[in-house]
Amino acid sequence: MLRCENIIKDYPTSEEVVHALKGVSLSFRNNEFVSILGQSGCGKTTFLNIIGGLDHYTSGDLIINGKSTRNYKDKDWDTYRNHKIGFVFQSYNLITHQSVLSNVELALTLSGVGKEERKKRAIEALTKVGLKDQIYKKPTQLSGGQMQRVAIARAIVNNPDIILADEPTGALDSSTSIQIMEILKEISKDKLVIMVTHNPELAQKYSSRIIRLSDGEVISDSNPYNEFEELNNSQIDKKTSMSFKTALSLSLNNLMTKKARTILVSFAGSIGIIGIALILSLSNGVQSYIDSVESDTMTAYPIQIQSTTMDMTSMMEAMAGKEESSNEKREDNQIYTRSFVNDVLESIASSKQNNLEELKKYIESEQGKELRENTRAIEYSYGLNLNVYNEDTDSGLIQVSPNGLIDKLGMSDMVDLRSQFMAGTSDANEVWLQLPDSNTLKESEFELLEGSWPQNYNEVVIGVDSDNNITDYALYSLGLLNQDEVVDSYNKILQGDSNEIETTNNKKSYSYEELMNSKFKLVFNCDLFEKVNGIWIDQSDNEDYIKNVVKNAQEVKVVGIIRQKDNTMSSGMLGGIYYSSKMSDYVIEQCENSQIVKEQKENKDINIFTGNSFKSNEKLDFSSLTPQQQMQFASMSQEEMMAYMQTYNDNMNASYESNLKKMGVVNLDSPSQISLYAKDFDSKEALADCIEDYNDLQEENGNSNNVISYSDMVGMMISSVSSVVNMISYVLIGFVSISLVVSSIMIGIITYISVLERTKEIGILRSIGASKKDVSRVFNAETFIIGLTSGCMGIFITILLNIPISTIVASKTGVEHIAKLPWQGAIILILISLVLTLIAGLIPSKYASKKDPVEALRTE
Template identity: 45%
Template sequence: MLSLKEITKNYVVGDTTVKALKGVSIDFRENEFVSILGQSGCGKTTLLNIIGGLDRYTDGDLNINGKSTKDFKDADWDSYRNHSIGFVFQSYNLIPHQTVLANVELALTLSGVPKAERRKRAIDALTQVGLGDQLSKKPNQMSGGQMQRVAIARALVNDPDILLADEPTGALDTETSVQIMEILKNISKDKLIIMVTHNPELAEKYSSRIIRLLDGKVTDDSDPYNANAVNEEKSAAEKKKERKKLKTSMNFLTALSLSRNNLMTKKARTLLTSFAGSIGIIGIALILSISNGVQVYIDQVQSDTLSTYPLTIEQTTASVGEIMSMMAEDREASRDHDMDKVYSQNQMARMINTLMQETKVNNLEKFKTFLDENKEIKTLTSDIKYGYATTLNVFKADTSEGAYQVNPSQVLMDMGYLSETQMMGMSMGGAKGSPMRGMDVWNEMIDNDDLIKSQYDIIAGRMPEKYSETVLIVDKYNEINDYILYSLGILDSSEINGIVRKAITGEEVKLNNEQHSYTYDELLDLKFKVVPTTDFYRKKDGVWEDMKDDYDYMVDVVDKGLEVSVVGILRPNDDAAATSINGGIAYKHELMEYLVNEVKDSEIVKEQQENPDIDVFSGLKFKGENDEENEQPKDTETEEPQKEEEPTAEETVTQSAPAAGMPELSDEQLAALMAGEKPEGMSDEEFTAMMAQMSAEAPAAEMPELSDEQLAALMAGQLPEGMTEEEAAAYMAQGGNKEQMQELTDMGMNAMGGLDMGSLMSGSGDFMGGLTDAQKEFLASLSDEQLAMMQGMITETTQQNLDQLANSGKFSNTTYDANMVVLGYATLENPSSINIYPKDFASKERIIELIDEYNDNAEEADEIEYTDIVGVMMSSVTSIINAISYVLIAFVAISLVVSSIMIGIITYISVLERTKEIGILRSIGASKRDISRVFNAETVIVGAVAGILGVGLSYLLTIPINAIIAHLTTVPMRAAIPYAAAGILVLISILLTLVAGLFPSRIAAKKDPVIALRTE
C-alpha cells in the first residue's frame, strides 16, 4: 500500500547542498509496526516527514496504494495527510488554547464531518486511549503521558491508514513509555505504524519490523517486503482502503472558534491589541460624530431656513432674484475708471427695466398639475403649500357682546391706524410685499409633522388632527405678543381704541403694562368660529347686500359658523435655527380647502357665475369695452360725443333728489340745503344722502384757500371766522379748495405712512414728526367721523363714490372678476400662490433644475417665474459645506491608513506567535487556504473587538466633547454618532483588519510545516 522508490532529499543551505536521503527504497505492509532506528542526523525524521506528506522528496517516487505522487498538488497532499495519515509527535504538538476534545475533533472538522458525529468519534478515540473522562481539560492541565495519549487519539480519530510516530516516548518516563507503546502495538493490528525512535529496546520489544538508517541510506531491514512480488488478491479490507480522493475544508466558523480560543488565552494582550487597533476607529468615530453634529445642525438650519423662506411662486410676480443677481454682478464687475473721484453706479434704469420685463402672470393651475404628478419633487420637499385668494374670516365663538372678528385682525383699525376700507383691501390680499400682509395672527402650518416637531416642543395638548383644530404658538420664553392677544380677543381691544389718533395729535398714550398670565387649560379652551365671506351677504329685492354692519345678522352668521378649537400649545425648541410659523394661531391646510369649497358652493357665487354680465350687488350690467362710447349721445354733425354743460349747484340738488328716490324740494328746502342746514320735513338719512350727492355731482367750482384755523373750525362743525354760512356750505359741498385738500390728504398720508409698526407695537415712536402746531391742533379737533372722512380721502374713496354716482342707473362700477375677488372665490386646482419647501439646499437646487426643465418644455405663456431670495443670499453655503466635508474626509482617510498599517503589524506578530500551530494544522491536513482562513478569522475578531471598543469609547468621549461645545459656543450643535454609522464603523474596522491581515495570513499559509513544527 505504501512504497518508496529511490527517494532522495537534498537541502540547500547557503552555497552547500546537504543530502539527507540517498536513494531510499522501502515497501510497507498494510498493517505492521515498523521502527526506524539510526543516529541523529541520519535522515529518520526526514523520511517520516516525506512519508507523511509534510516534506517533498527531491527525486524518486512515493506510491500510495499503487498510485504515484509525482503529480500530486497541494490539495492532494492535504487530503492525504487528513484522511490517510495520523501524526504522533515527541512534543505532542497539541493546540494549547483548545480543549482535549477540541484538539481531537480538529482533524474531523477539516474532513467536513458533521458536528454530532465528530463529537461522538472524538469521544470514542479518547476513551480508547483511556481519557474518556478528561474531555474538557486544556493540554496544560495534563501530564506528558496524558498529552501523548491525546495526540494518539487525534491521530486515530480520522481512521487513517498509516500512523506516524516521531519519538512518541522521547519525553516520557519509562512507565508511561511502556503504556504508550502498548497502545501503539494494539493499533498496529489494523494499521501501519511507522515509528522513529532512538530506543532500540522499545523497538525490539514492540515492533514487528526494524529498519536501520545510516547517512541517509537503509543499512538493515529485519523483515523486508516486496510489494511487486506479492500477487495475492486484495482482501476486502484492502479494497475498503482504496478510497477516492477527498478534499479537506475548514469552514470559517471553525476558523473563528480556533482564533477565538487562542485570543481568549491571552485576554489582556488581546484587549490591548484591540485597543491599539481601535485608536484609528476612535479617531474616525470622533470625526464622524463631530461631522454628523455639524451636518445635522447645518441640515436643521437649512430645513428651518427653507421652511421660513421657501421658493415662492405668485400669480403675478417680479423676479426679485434677478434684480439681486444683477446687483451682485455689478458689485463683482471690474472697473476701468480712475480712483481719484467718486462715480455713480447706474442701476435704477436696469432695475426698472428688469422689473418691467420680469413681471409676469404665472399659470399656476398648470404648474400645480406638474407638481402633483412629479414624484421626484415630493421626495425633495418638506411640503408644498398652496395659497388661495379666499379670506380666512375668524370670529370669537362667544357672541354675547356681538361678532368680534379676530382674523383678518381688527387691531389696526381699533387703534385708528387703518380705516375699514383699507382693512378690506388688506383682507383681499393687499399689495405684494406690503408689511400689513404679515399682521394677521392666523397662519397656515406646513403639512410636515416631523419638521414641525423638530422646530417646536408640544408644551400642552397635542398636534391638530382635523381641519377644525389649531395650535397656539408661544415664544421660547412662553410669552405671547400682546398684539396677538388683542387680535384674538383675549385682551380687551377697547383699551387701544384710537391710540394712533391720540399719538398723532400729541396726547399721552397710556396702556396697561400689566403682564397677564394664562394657564394652559385656559388657552386650550379657546374657541373660534370660521365664516365664509359669502355668508356676509343677504339677498334682498333681487340684489345681494352687505350685512357686516347688521349686529343681529352677524351674530347669527357667526353662531352658525364652523367651530375651531385650540388643541395644543407649541414652543420653539432651543435647537431650531428658524421656525416655519410666525406666531399666533396655526391651522391645517384642510381648513383653507374647506373654506374654498364653501365659497365655491355658495348661492351668491353660483348666481354670479350663472350671470357673468350682471353685478349681483347692484343688479346693473357690467360695463363692456364699447359701453363707455355707446352711453354718450353723439353730435349729429360731427359724430363726436356731445359735451354736456355742467349744471349749477341748484340744478345739481334738484336733479339729485329724484335720482336718490327722494321727493321734489321746495324753494325753502332748497335754500336751507344750500346753506348747509337740514330742511324742514327732511329726515336725517335723506339729508345725509342729499349732501353726499351734492358733494359728488356739484360742478367743481374754484374754492378759496383757507387758513389752518379756518379749516380746523370748519372740520369741527363751526363757522370759520370771515366766512358766511353759504360760503361754508358751498365749500363743504364742493370738497374744499383742491390744492389745499390735496395738501391735507398728503399730510394725512405722510402722517400715516410715517407710522412705524414696530414702534407702535412697543409703544414708542415719534408720531408727530413733520406736523406744524396748527396741523396738530387741527387733527386734535377732528371727531372720529371727521378723521374717517380724512382717511377716506387718503384711500381715494371720494373718487370711488364719484365713479359710482357717474355710473348710477347705467352700468356697475365694478367688474365680474372684482366681485369674485370680493367674495373670495377660488378653486383648489388654481392657487394664487405656491410655496415650495425644499429639504435642504441640494434639494432646492434640484427643484430649480426641475422647474427650469418644466420651463424649457412649456410654452412661453406657461413658463414659471419664481422668487428664491435665500438662494441668492446663501449661494456660497453649499461650497463651504463641501469644503468642510472634504477636509473631514481627508482626516478620515489618514486615520484609516494609519489604522490599517497598525493592524497589519499586529496580525503579523500573531502569525509569528502561532507558527507552531500552523505546523500542527498542516500536519493533520489543513490546507494553505485553511491556514489563511484561521488568521483571517483572527483579524475579523480583532477588528470586531476594536470596532466595538472604538465606537463605545467614542460614545463616551462625545459626552465631554458636547459639554465643551456647549460651554464655548451658543450653537446648538451636538456631536453624535448615528447608530447606523456606528454599525458601519464596526464593519469598516472588520474589513480593514481583514484587508490588513491578508498579507500576514498569506505569509502564514506559505510557511513550511516541517519548519513550523520545530518552532518553539
C-alpha cells in the first residue's frame, strides 16, 4: 500500500544544507502497528510529515497503492491527506473555538459528506474512543487524555487507510498513555498505524514492528516488509473541497470567541457607511441645521479662563500640519523634515499660569465695566472638592463627591490624566455640582419643578434633564441604585463576558417624594486628618474612621427638583445634586477655623504632617527619632503607626500651599477659573477684545506676568464654519470616502492579525486535507462576515440616528422627516461595505493559504 524509495530530504539554510533524510527506503503493510524510534533530530517527524503529505521529499519517490507521487500537485496531496491519512499529534492540535463534535466533523466536511451523515459518523468515532458524553464541550474543557482521544476520533472518522501519530503520548501521564496506546493498537488491526515515539517500552509492548532511525538513515527494522506481499491498488478518492458555508461557520465561531474585538472592528468599519448614509439622509437639511445652531452655540458656552492654560491653537495647528511657508529653495529629489512632535511638545511646555487674582480685581473695578456689560453672568470657581457621603445605601457607605463610583470602576487614574490634559473635563464625571451664582444664568438654564431652591448651606436640589430623565449613572453615583451591581457588570465586560447586563433595582420612574427623601452627609477636608499623640495622620483611607466621621457629620437635605430647560445648548445632562455657593462658603469657613489649618498657618515653615521643614525631603528613619518621637510612636497602635508612615511619605515633598489646599483652604480672591457668559454672538467677540485690552494694559504697566492666555475652543471651531458651509457636502463626502478606505485597510490588518492568531488552525486544516483555496476561503469568509456586519450595523445606527436628528432639525427649521434613508441607498451601502472588506482581505487570505503546514503546526 505504501512504499518509500530512497527518500532524501534536504533543508537549505544560509550557511549549509541540512540532510534530514538520507535515502530512506521502506515498505508498509495494509495493517500493522509500526513504531519509529530514534534520538531527537534523527528525522522521525520529517519522515512522518513526508508520508502524510505535509512535507515533500527532495528526491526519491513515495509510492501510494502502486502509484508514484513525483508528479503530484497540491490538490492531489490535499485529497490524499483527507481520504487516506489521519494525523494524531503530541499537542492534539484541536481548533479551540470549535466544539469536540465540530472538530471531528471537519474532515468529513471537506470530503463533502452531508450534515446528518457527518454528525452520525463523528458521534460513532467519538463513541469508539469513549467520549460520547463530551461532544458539545470545547477542547479547553477537556483533560489532556480526552483531547488526545478527540484527535484520534478526528483521525479515524474519515476511515483513512493510514494513521500517523507523532508522539501521541508525549504530553500524557503513564495511565493515560496506556489508554491511548490500547486505542491505537485496536485501530492497527485493520489499518496501518505509524507512530513516532521516544518511549521504547511502549513501542516494544504495543507495536508489531519497530524501525530505528539515526542521522536520517534506517539502522534497523524488526519486521521488514516482504516484497512478495500484494499491494492494494485502490484509487484515490474524489477531490476535497470546503463549502463556503463551512468556511463561514469556522470564521463565525472564531469571531464569536473575540466578540468585543469583532464588534469594535465592525463598528469601526461601519463609520464610513454611517457617514455616507447620514449625508444621504441629511443632504437637504444640513445647511439649515448649521445655520440654526451657530448663533446659539456661540452664546451658550462661556469663555473659560483657567489658572493654568496651554496654547491650544498652536497645538491644533501643529497637529494639523500648519506651519509658516518657507522661502528655502527645495530640490525635487530631497525629502525634508516638517516639525510635528517638537511643535506639540512646545505647545504643551508653553502652558502658563494665569494671575486670576489680578484679573478678578480688574473685572470688578471701574476699568472692567465694558467687560461686565458684555456678559450676562460671570462665574468664579475655586477648585474646592466637597466630601459628601451617603450611608443609607444597598452598597453600604459610599462617597458621592468626589465620585466614589469612578474609583470602584478603576477609572480614577484615567480621569485624573484627562483632567490634567484638558482642564475642566473631570466635572463631567461628577454628580455633585454647584449651581450658578447668577440668578439670571440659573433661571435661564433650569426651572423649578418641585419644592424650593436651596436657601441654606445644607440644602440641595436634584437636577434632571429637559425630558425629566436622570441617568442611572447619576443614581448609581448618588447611591440611590446599588453600586456593586454596576461594578460587577463592568468587571464581567472587562473579562469578555458579553451576557446581557441585568439590573434588579433599576426603577423606570421615581416620584418627587422618593427623590426628595434622599439624605447625604457633608464632611470637611480638615476632618479627614486626625491628631494622634501630637502627630497629624491622614485617615482618608481608614474605613472605620471615615464611618465615624460621616456618622457625626452635617446632614444635607434635598429640598427641590429642578429641570434643564429645552433651549439649553449643553444637552446630555446626566442629572445629579446641585448645591449653592452657600455650601461652599460654609465649608471654606469651617476649614479655615479648623485646628489643623490654624496649626499649619502658625508654622508656615514646618510641614505638620512630617514635623520637618518644607525644604527637607528626608525619608522617615526610625533610628534617628528623638526620645519624644519614640515615646509618641510607642503609644501608637500598629495601624496608627502605618497610617502615620503613609501620611509622612505622601507629604514628604509637599509645600505650604499644597498642604493648605489638601485641607480645603481656599483664597476667595484667587479663583481657579473664571467663566464669562456672553449675552449674544457679538458680545462674545467684544469679550475677546476686552481681554486683549486688559493684556495690553498689563504690558504697558510692565506686568507681563499678568497677561492672560486662554483657549476659546468653541469660538475656534465655530470661527471657521462660515467658510466651510458652502462646501460642507463635498467635504463630508470626501472625508467619508477616505474613512471607508481607512476602514478597509484596518479590516485588512485585523484579518492579517487573525491569520497570525490562527496559524496553527491553518496547519490543522491542511493536515486533514484542506487545500490552499479552502484556507483562503476561511479568511475570505471572515472578512465577508465583518463586511456584512459593518454594513448592516452602519445602516441600523443611521436609522436610529435619523430619529433624533429629524426631531432636532424639525424643531429648529420646521422641516419634517428631513432625515430619511432610501432603501435603495441602504442596499448599495451594504454591498459597498462587503466589496471593500473582501478586497481588503484578499492579501491576508492569500498569505494564509501559502503558509507551510509543517511550520504552521509548530506554532504555539
